[in-house]
Amino acid sequence: xxxxxxxxxxxxxxxxxxxxxxxxxxxxxxxxxxxxxxxxxxxxxxxxxxxxxxxxxxxxxxxxxxxxxxxxxxxxxxxxxxxxxxxxxxxxxxxxxxxxxxxxxxxxxxxxxxxxxxxxxxxxxxxxxxxxxxxxxxxxxxxxxxxxxxxxxxxxxxxxxxxxxxxxxxxxxxxxxxxxxxxxxxxxxxxxxxxxxxxxxxxxxxxxxxxxxxxxxxxxxxxxxxxxxxxxxxxxxxxxxxxxxxxxxxxxxxxxxxxxxxxxxxxxxxxxxxxxxxxxxxxxxxxxxxxxxxxxxxxxxxxxxxxxxxxxxxxxxxxxxxxxxxxxxxxxxxxxxxxxxxxxxxxxxxxxxxxxxxxxxxxxxxxxxxxxxxxxxxxxxxxxxxxxxxxxxxxxxxxxxxxxxxxxxxxxxxxxxxxxxxxxxxxxxxxxxxxxxxxxxxxxxxxxxxxxxxxxxxxxxxxxxxxxxxxxxxxxxxxxxxxxxxxxxxxxxxxxxxxxxxxxxxxxxxxxxxxxxxxxxxxxxxxxxxxxxxxxxxxxxxxxxxxxxxxxxxxxxxxxxx
Numbered sequence: 140x141x142x143x144x145x146x147x148x149x150x151x152x153x154x155x156x157x158x159x160x161x162x163x164x165x166x167x168x169x170x171x172x173x174x175x176x177x178x179x180x181x182x183x184x185x186x187x188x189x190x191x192x193x194x195x196x197x198x199x200x201x202x203x204x205x206x207x208x209x210x211x212x213x214x215x216x217x218x219x220x221x222x223x224x225x226x227x228x229x230x231x232x233x234x235x236x237x238x239x240x241x242x243x244x245x246x247x248x249x250x251x252x253x254x255x256x257x258x259x260x261x262x263x264x265x266x267x268x269x270x271x272x273x274x275x276x277x278x279x280x281x282x283x284x285x286x287x288x289x290x291x292x293x294x295x296x297x298x299x300x301x302x303x304x305x306x307x308x309x310x311x312x313x314x315x316x317x318x319x320x321x322x323x324x325x326x327x328x329x330x331x332x333x334x335x336x337x338x339x340x341x342x343x344x345x346x347x348x349x350x351x352x353x354x355x356x357x358x359x360x361x362x363x364x365x366x367x368x369x370x371x372x373x374x375x376x377x378x379x380x381x382x383x384x385x386x387x388x389x390x391x392x393x394x395x396x397x398x399x400x401x402x403x404x405x406x407x408x409x410x411x412x413x414x415x416x417x418x419x420x421x422x423x424x425x426x427x428x429x430x431x432x433x434x435x436x437x438x439x440x441x442x443x444x445x446x447x448x449x450x451x452x453x454x455x456x457x458x459x460x461x462x463x464x465x466x467x468x469x470x471x472x473x474x475x476x477x478x479x480x481x482x483x484x485x486x487x488x489x490x491x492x493x494x495x496x497x498x499x500x501x502x503x504x505x506x507x508x509x510x511x512x513x514x515x516x517x518x519x520x521x522x523x524x525x526x527x528x529x530x531x532x533x534x535x536x537x538x539x540x541x542x543x544x545x546x547x548x549x550x551x552x553x554x555x556x557x558x559x560x561x562x563x564x565x566x567x568x569x570x571x572x573x574x575x576x577x578x579x580x581x582x583x584x585x586x587x588x589x590x591x592x593x594x595x596x597x598x599x600x601x602x603x604x605x606x607x608x609x610x611x612x613x614x615x616x617x618x619x620x621x622x623x624x625x626x627x628x629x630x631x632x633x634x635x636x637x638x639x640x641x642x643x644x645x646x647x648x649x650x651x652x653x654x655x656x657x658x659x660x661x662x663x664x665x666x667x668x669x670x671x672x673x674x675x676x677x678x679x680x681x682x683x684x685x686x687x688x689x690x691x692x693x694x695x696x697x698x699x700x701x
Contacts, residue, residue: 140627141181141262141597142228143206146660148198150176155660157645163623165641166631166660167671172647173658174631178601181205181629182264183233186255189240200236207231207261217257221247231258265586266601273556273582274570280554283539285589287515294511295549298504302548305497312490315483326480329473332459336470339451346452346463349445356442359435366432373425387425390418501546508550512541519588526584526618531611534562537569537581579603580611587618590626597627603637612636616696635675635689639696646671669693 144157151173157166168174180203183189194201207229209217214224222229222245231254232243242254273279284295315322355362375385397411452463459469516539527535535558542553557566558573558581566572573581583603590598603615616637622628623642632638649658663671672692673685 140208141205141629142208143204144177144180145202145204146176146180147202148195149180149193149201149203150195151649151658152176152647152660153195153658155647155658157660158643158662159627159629160643161627162642163620163640164627164629164643164645165638166629166645166647167633167638167675168647168658169649170633172649174647175601176658177629177647177660178264178266178599178631181262181599183235184231185258185262185264186242186251189233189235191235191237193235194237200234202232202234204230204232205258207258213257217245220244220249220253222249223247262597262599264599264601265582265603273578273585274568276553276555279539279556279569280549280552282556282585282589283512283515283519283554284549286519287511291508291511291515294504294507298501298508298550299548301497301500301504302546305494305501308490308493308497312487312494315487315490322480322483326477329477329480333470333473333477336455336459336466339455341452341455341463341466343467344463346449346456349449349452353442353445353449356438356445359437363432363435366428366435370425370428370432373421373428386421387418390414390421394418505546505551509541509552512539512550512552512554516541522588523581523584526587527580530580530584530614530618532560532577532580535560535577535581536566538566576611580615583615583618587622590622597629598622600628600630600632603630603632609636613695616640620696620698633675635672635692638675639672639689639692644668644671 140161141159144159146152146155146157148154157164157177166174166177179187179193183193183203184205208227209224209229214227214229217224217229224245229245230243233254234241234243240251241248242251243249244254244257273282284291371383371385373386375383375388394411394414397407397414401407401411455466456462460466520537520539523537524535527533527537538557540555540557542555544551544553556569558569558577559566560573560577569578569581583600586598586600590596600619603619612634613636616634616639619628619630619637620640630637630641638644644663645660646663647658647660669686669689672689676688676692677685
């Protein structure tokens with residue numbers, strides 16, 4: 140329930156506070172005073188489209204705040220969003236600037252859609268646009284489905300989900316069957332590539348290893364010379380009778396000199412050991428160089444084979460990747476894709492089976508939906524007819540015509556709300572047969588019936604009494620009062636006959652300082668309320684006759700007199 144509505148810099152309203160009661164709240168005022176801004180403010184809280192033109196002249200932004208009472212389950216949901224709930228009340232705020240708009244729940248900025256999803260659970264606005272929508276087949280179907288009950292809603296949701304799954308399956312099937320030629324071409328190309336790679340049988344990093352081996356074989360003479368030169372430097376040439384110095388000989392001389400002096404100075408002992416270690420290391424290196432030199436052998440046949448093998452690998456890397464590693468990855472990916480393409484026929488068969496199963500399920504749920512609608516249509520038409528009788532339309536009759544239609548997301552019915560206001564006349568589509576005043580009363584009758592089981596909801600009516608007056612207006616006020624017995628009702632009205640039934644009455648009034656015109660909202664009671672009702676009835680303020688009529692109207696609208 141809405142306990143407070145605060146509006147700042149919206150339209151002609153500089154600042155105003157509305158505190159609607161739990162029952163019937165009426166908002167009245169002269170034409171152009173800004174009554175519609177109350178509905179506009181509530182629409183913004185419900186996620187309505189923001190327009191910078193709504194910002195009052197001279198202000199940088201407009202702000203609308205609503206305080207709502209929430210149940211514990213909703214409070215837990217809000218807690219997950221980080222929104223603050225104070226003593227079971229939530230502050231919902233909408234701010235509209237010149238260039239952007241924001242929504243806040245409990246002081247926390249949230250996406251507008253998230254805020255709207257919550258607030259629209261609690262409140263519904265019925266304005267002239269809703270009256271226009273009631274003439275559409277979709278809205279008429281929604282009204283009937285809403286009356287059919289919760290179980291019907293569950294069935295509709297299941298049907299819609301299955302319908303969506305069937306569409307996805309049909310789309311995939313069409314793609315698979317429609318692209319059969321492209322699939323076959325792709326499969327041939329991938330199979331050819333995989334066969335070529337399989338015949339070459341490349342090994343991981345084979346191209347890198349072969350390149351290194353080819354380079355070594357091509358440099359065999361240089362390697363042999365380098366090994367020989369290093370060997371001579373280490374150990375000399377045993378076959379030559381010269382005294383060219385070498386590492387091992389020099390180390391031997393050094394060891395001989397140090398070993399002879401160790402007895403004179405023990406500190407030379409570690410150095411002698413290190414020289415001995417160097418001699419061992421040098422001897423090992425000389426032996427390994429000799430062995431390496433012996434193993435060096437030119438192999439023209441091996442070099443030729445490597446060149447041929449690298450040529451085969453290069454053919455693969457030109458087509459499938461920059462290296463053997465990339466070629467192997469391409470092969471792995473291609474194998475997966477080939478499996479998918481090869482399984483296309485199996486997938487087509489599976490999709491065909493799924494679609495057939497969905498068709499059977501959709502046919503069954505559509506039949507059940509149609510049966511539920513047919514049963515609900517009769518009951519709803521009877522209840523609405525009784526309400527229309529009370530709204531001074533004793534001969535009015537509505538019917539919900541259900542015509543077969545192709546199975547869709549909402550079933551297999553074309554729902555049309557038929558209406559006639561005169562006896563002996565055949566019902567015709569509501570949008571064509573009802574006048575503006577009749578359409579207003581049909582809409583109100585539907586809302587009264589549909590809200591019969593609702594509790595804690597807030598219904599906002601903007602000009603629900605458009606096109607009516609007199610006794611009909613009294614009956615509209617009486618119906619709204621009945622609706623307010625189990626829901627919160629806020630009505631913007633220009634008829635005293637409707638406002639008189641309100642439990643709480645607010646007036647929107649204009650004020651001007653000669654340069655700027657602003658509007659404010661104030662609650663009226665007692666004599667002030669009589670003044671407002673008299674003004675609405677006669678257009679005169681202070682008229683004794685008008686006051687008498689207003690008092691009589693209030694007396695007729697008291698709960699005891701209803």
